[in-house]
Amino acid sequence: MAVTQVPPEFTVNINDRKCVRCKRCTNECGFDALSYNKEYDAIIADDSKCVACHRCTTMCPKFAIRIEDNSLAYKANANFSPTHRKNILKQAETGGILLGAMGCDLPYPIFWDHILIDACQVTNPSIDPLREPMELRTYLGRKPDRLEFDGKDDQDIFKLKTELAPNLKLDFPLVFGGMSFGAVSYNVHKSLMMAAQRTGVMMNTGEGGLHEDFYQYRDNVIVQTASGRFGVHADYLNAGAAIEIKIGQGAKPGIGGHLPGEKVNEVISKTRMVPVGADLLSPAPHHDIYSIEDLGQLIFALKEASRYKIPVGVKVAAVHNIAAICSGIVRAGADFVTIDGFRGGTGAALKVVRDNVGIPIELGLAAVDDRLRQEGIRNQASIICGGGIRQSADMIKAIALGADAVMIGTSALVALGCRVCQKCNTNKCSWGIATQNPKLTARLDPEEGAQHVTNLVSAWSHETQEVLGALGVNSIESLRGSRERLRGIGLDEKTLEILGIKPAGR
Amino acid sequence: MLKCESDLGHIPSGCAISGIFNRKGKRIDGNKIIKSIALMHDRSNGLGGGFAAYGIYPKYKDFYAFHVMFDDEESKERLECYLAQHFIIEKDERIPTRKTERIHNAPLLWRYFVEVDNKRLDDDVDKEDHVVNEVMHINSSIAGAFISSSGKNMGGFKGVGYPEDIAHYYRLEEYNAYLWTAHGRFPTNTPGWWGGAHPMTLLDWSVVHNGEISSYGINKRYLEMFGYKMELMTDTEVIAYLFDLLVRRHKLPLRVATAALAPPFWKDIDVMPAAEKQAYTALRMVYGGALMNGPFSILVGFRGGVVGLNDRIKLRPMIAAEKNDFLYMSSEEAGIRVIEPDPDRVWAPRAGTPVIGLLEDEV
Numbered sequence: 001m002a003v004t005q006v007p008p009e010f011t012v013n014i015n016d017r018k019c020v021r022c023k024r025c026t027n028e029c030g031f032d033a034l035s036y037n038k039e040y041d042a043i044i045a046d047d048s049k050c051v052a053c054h055r056c057t058t059m060c061p062k063f064a065i066r067i068e069d070n071s072l073a074y075k076a077n078a079n080f081s082p083t084h085r086k087n088i089l090k091q092a093e094t095g096g097i098l099l100g101a102m103g104c105d106l107p108y109p110i111f112w113d114h115i116l117i118d119a120c121q122v123t124n125p126s127i128d129p130l131r132e133p134m135e136l137r138t139y140l141g142r143k144p145d146r147l148e149f150d151g152k153d154d155q156d157i158f159k160l161k162t163e164l165a166p167n168l169k170l171d172f173p174l175v176f177g178g179m180s181f182g183a184v185s186y187n188v189h190k191s192l193m194m195a196a197q198r199t200g201v202m203m204n205t206g207e208g209g210l211h212e213d214f215y216q217y218r219d220n221v222i223v224q225t226a227s228g229r230f231g232v233h234a235d236y237l238n239a240g241a242a243i244e245i246k247i248g249q250g251a252k253p254g255i256g257g258h259l260p261g262e263k264v265n266e267v268i269s270k271t272r273m274v275p276v277g278a279d280l281l282s283p284a285p286h287h288d289i290y291s292i293e294d295l296g297q298l299i300f301a302l303k304e305a306s307r308y309k310i311p312v313g314v315k316v317a318a319v320h321n322i323a324a325i326c327s328g329i330v331r332a333g334a335d336f337v338t339i340d341g342f343r344g345g346t347g348a349a350l351k352v353v354r355d356n357v358g359i360p361i362e363l364g365l366a367a368v369d370d371r372l373r374q375e376g377i378r379n380q381a382s383i384i385c386g387g388g389i390r391q392s393a394d395m396i397k398a399i400a401l402g403a404d405a406v407m408i409g410t411s412a413l414v415a416l417g418c419r420v421c422q423k424c425n426t427n428k429c430s431w432g433i434a435t436q437n438p439k440l441t442a443r444l445d446p447e448e449g450a451q452h453v454t455n456l457v458s459a460w461s462h463e464t465q466e467v468l469g470a471l472g473v474n475s476i477e478s479l480r481g482s483r484e485r486l487r488g489i490g491l492d493e494k495t496l497e498i499l500g501i502k503p504a505g506r
Numbered sequence: 507m508l509k510c511e512s513d514l515g516h517i518p519s520g521c522a523i524s525g526i527f528n529r530k531g532k533r534i535d536g537n538k539i540i541k542s543i544a545l546m547h548d549r550s551n552g553l554g555g556g557f558a559a560y561g562i563y564p565k566y567k568d569f570y571a572f573h574v575m576f577d578d579e580e581s582k583e584r585l586e587c588y589l590a591q592h593f594i595i596e597k598d599e600r601i602p603t604r605k606t607e608r609i610h611n612a613p614l615l616w617r618y619f620v621e622v623d624n625k626r627l628d629d630d631v632d633k634e635d636h637v638v639n640e641v642m643h644i645n646s647s648i649a650g651a652f653i654s655s656s657g658k659n660m661g662g663f664k665g666v667g668y669p670e671d672i673a674h675y676y677r678l679e680e681y682n683a684y685l686w687t688a689h690g691r692f693p694t695n696t697p698g699w700w701g702g703a704h705p706m707t708l709l710d711w712s713v714v715h716n717g718e719i720s721s722y723g724i725n726k727r728y729l730e731m732f733g734y735k736m737e738l739m740t741d742t743e744v745i746a747y748l749f750d751l752l753v754r755r756h757k758l759p760l761r762v763a764t765a766a767l768a769p770p771f772w773k774d775i776d777v778m779p780a781a782e783k784q785a786y787t788a789l790r791m792v793y794g795g796a797l798m799n800g801p802f803s804i805l806v807g808f809r810g811g812v813v814g815l816n817d818r819i820k821l822r823p824m825i826a827a828e829k830n831d832f833l834y835m836s837s838e839e840a841g842i843r844v845i846e847p848d849p850d851r852v853w854a855p856r857a858g859t860p861v862i863g864l865l866e867d868e869v
Contacts, residue, residue, distance in 0.1 A: 124801050143792045378731060481724045
C-alpha cells in the first residue's frame with residue numbers, strides 16, 4: 001500500500017540537458033525535496049515534499065528547474081472538489097486537525113476589487129504631487145472632541161490650553177502587523193524594524209517579546225502582549241512607542257496560538273522567557289479578561305506600567321459583531337483599535353477556523369467606523385486595519401472607508417522574499433523567514449531585507465500621493481473616511497449600504 | 507420642486523463672489539454690491555444668484571429672522587402650525603419682490619421674526635443650538651418648506667437667475683447693510699432649485715463660495731458626528747456648519763478656526779517656534795475632519811464681521827482691498843474697482859491666510 005493516498009501537489013521537473021549537477025538546489029531546498037543521485041548522476045525530486053516555494057528555481061544558475069501543478073484529472077464534481085477529497089484522505093490517515101499557514105486562500109469575494117476611486121475633472125483641479133506638497137503624516141491615538149485656546153482674535157499667537165494624550169506619529173499610515181519573534185526569524189524582525197525606522201512607520205512585535213538588540217528601535221515599535229504573555233516584562237512594555245493588547249487575530253478568531261517546540265531555540269526561549277523546546281500555547285482567551293470591564297482594567301494596568309506616556313491599543317479579529325465589540329473597546333479606554341480581517345495571515349492556524357470564521361476587513365472596517373461615528377466617539381481612538389492588504393490601492397480604499405492606518409504582514413514578508421507557499425508552521429522556510437533553523441535564517445540579509453521593505457513602502461507612498469493628487473486633495477486626512485470618493489462595482493445594494501458607498505454611475 | 511437638488515447628490519459649481527464690509531457699522535444700500543457682482547456676469551450661468559445682508563432689520567434685531575421658501579400655501583400652513591408651537595412669532599410678512607423679466611418659477615417667499623419660547627427650552631439646551639436643531643428639523647421634515655436664512659438682523663436673498671436679476675427681484679437697493687456678500691453661481695448641471703443658490707446660511711453665518719470642496723465626503727461625516735444634517739448636499743452648506751461648529755460651539759478664535767479649515771503644511775509647522783508648532787500640530791490632529799481640501803475662495807459673514815479665506819494652495823481667485831472704513835473682497839479686482847476706483851490698498855491674500863474684518867463696535 002502507498003505511504004499516503006494523497007498525491008503530491010506539485011511536480012518538479014529538472015531539465016537534464018540544462019542541469020550542470022552543481023547540486024546547489026539540493027542545499028537550497030528547505031523541505032529536502034531535492035537530492036543528488038550518484039548512480040544516475042542526476043538531481044532527483046521527491047514531489048511529495050515540494051511546496052512550490054521557488055527557492056530552487058530562483059537559485060538554479062541554469063534555470064533548469066520547473067515546478068508545475070500536479071494536475072491529476074479528477075472526475076468532475078462541483079460539490080466534492082479535489083481539495084475536499086484530499087483533505088478527507090489526509091484526515092482519514094492521521095485523525096488530525098488540518099493545519100494551514102498564512103491567510104485564507106479561498107475564493108471569497110474580495111471587496112477591494114469591487115471598489116473604484118474617484119478623480120478630479122474640470123470643476124475641481126487635480127494636484128501634481130511632483131510640484132505641490134502632498135501630506136501623508138498620520139497621528140494614531142486618542143484625540144479630544146475639541147481644543148481650547150487662550151488668546152483673542154486680534155492677536156496672532158494663540159496658546160493651546162488643551163493637553164493631548166500621547167499619539168504615534170507616522171510618516172505614512174502603515175504598520176507592519178504583529179509577527180512574533182518565533183514565528184519569524186531574528187533577521188525578519190531586524191529587517192522590518194530597520195525599514196520602519198527608515199520610512200517613519202511602525203513595526204508590531206507580535207506576541208513573542210522583543211529581542212534586547214532591538215530596544216534601539218523603540219520609536220518605531222509597537223510592543224504586543226497576548227494571552228500567553230510571552231516575553232512580557234516591565235522593560236518590554238516600555239521598549240516601544242505603543243502597546244497593543246492582542247485579543248484576536250483575523251486568521252484564527254477565538255482560538256489561541258501555537259508555536260511548536262522545534263522553533264523554541266535558545267534565543268527564542270530567552271526572549272519569550274520559556275524553556276527551550278517547549279510547545280508554546282497562547283490560551284484562546286486572556287485568562288484575566290472575561291468581559292469588557294476586565295479589558296478596561298488591563299488597558300489601564302498597561303497605561304500605569306508605561307506611565308501614561310504611550311498609547312495602548314487593542315487588536316481584535318473582525319467577526320460578526322465587530323462594531324459593538326470595537327465600541328466597547330474604545331469605551332474601555334483603548335487609544336487605538338487594530339482590526340484584522342478574516343484574510344489576515346498567521347504562522348499557523350486551524351484551517352477550519354482560518355477558512356470559515358470571521359468576516360472580510362472591508363465590511364468590518366466600514367461597520368466599525370460607522371458605529372464609532374454614530375456614537376460620537378470616533379475621535380477617541382484610531383483604527384488600524386489589515387488582513388489581506390496587497391497593494392497601495394487596497395490601502396487607499398481602506399483609508400477612504402475610514403481607517404487611520406493599515407497594517408501589512410504578508411505583503412511585507414513577500415518583499416523579504418516570501419513566496420506565500422503557506423508552510424510557515426513547518427520551520428522549514430527555504431527563504432529563512434518563518435523558521436529558526438540557523439542554516440535557513442542566514443539566507444535573509446537584514447540590510448538587504450530592510451532595503452526591499454523600504455522600497456515597497458516608498459513605492460506605495462508615491463502611489464498614494466499620486467492618487468491623492470488625482471483626487472484633488474493634498475493631505476491624507478481629506479481621504480480618511482471620505483467614502484464619497486469611492487464607488488462600488490458589482491456589489492449588491494446591502495453590501496453597498498454596509499460599505500457606505502454608492503454604486504459606480506451614481 | 508423644493509429640495510429636488512438633494513436627490514441628485516453632491517453638485518459641484520464654479521462661481522463669482524464679492525463682499526463689502528464697513529468696520530464702523532455704517533450701512534449702505536445694495537447698489538454697490540449689485541454693481542460689483544454684475545460686472546462678473548460671465549462667471550455665473552444664470553442658475554443661481556444670491557446675497558447676504560447684515561444690519562437690515564434694526565427694528566427686529568433681537569428676533570431670529572427666518573426667510574422661508576414655500577412650494578405652496580399648504581406647506582406654508584404646515585410650517586406656521588409648527589412655528590406657532592415652537593417659537594413666539596413677533597411678526598411675519600411676505601418678502602417684498604418685484605416682477606422681473608428673467609426670474610421665473612419663484613417659490614412663495616415669506617419671512618418670520620421669531621423668538622425662542624423659553625418655556626419650551628430644556629434646561630441643558632443652548633438657545634442657538636435649539637434654533638439650529640429646529641431649522642434642521644424643519645428643512646428635513648416639513649414638506650415644501652425651506653428656511654433659507656435664520657440669523658438675527660440679517661437675511662439671505664437668493665434664487666435661480668443671474669445675481670443682478672435676483673437683486674432686482676428682491677428689491678435689494680431698498681435695504682441698508684453694513685456687510686453685503688454676493689454670489690453668482692455656475693453649477694455644472696441644471697437643478698434650478700432656489701434653495702440651492704448661495705448664500706448658505708445657518709443662524710447668522712452666511713457663506714458665499716467659489717469652488718468645490720474635494721474633501722466634502724469626510725467634512726460631511728465629521729459634521730454628522732456633531733449632529734449636523736446635510737440637507738442640501740452642497741459643499742457650501744458644509745462650510746457654514748464648520749464655522750458654526752468651530753467658532754460658535756467650540757469657541758475657537760476665528761484665526762484658529764480658519765487655520766483648522768485651511769491649515770499650514772507640516773513642513774512649515776515643523777519649523778515653527780515650539781508653542782506654535784504644538785498648537786498647529788494639535789489643531790491638525792484634532793480637526794483633520796474639518797480640513798477643507800480642494801479649490802475654494804469663500805466669504806463668511808456673521809454678526810460681528812466677515813472672513814475671506816482661500817484654500818491652502820489658492821486654487822481659486824480672491825482679491826481684497828481697503829478704502830477708509832470699507833473692506834472689499836472679490837473674485838476679480840475689477841469687481842472692486844468698478845465700485846471703488848481708488849482703494850487705499852489692494853492685495854491678493856495668500857493661500858490659507860484669512861482676511862478678517864471685524865466690527866469695531868457692536869451694531
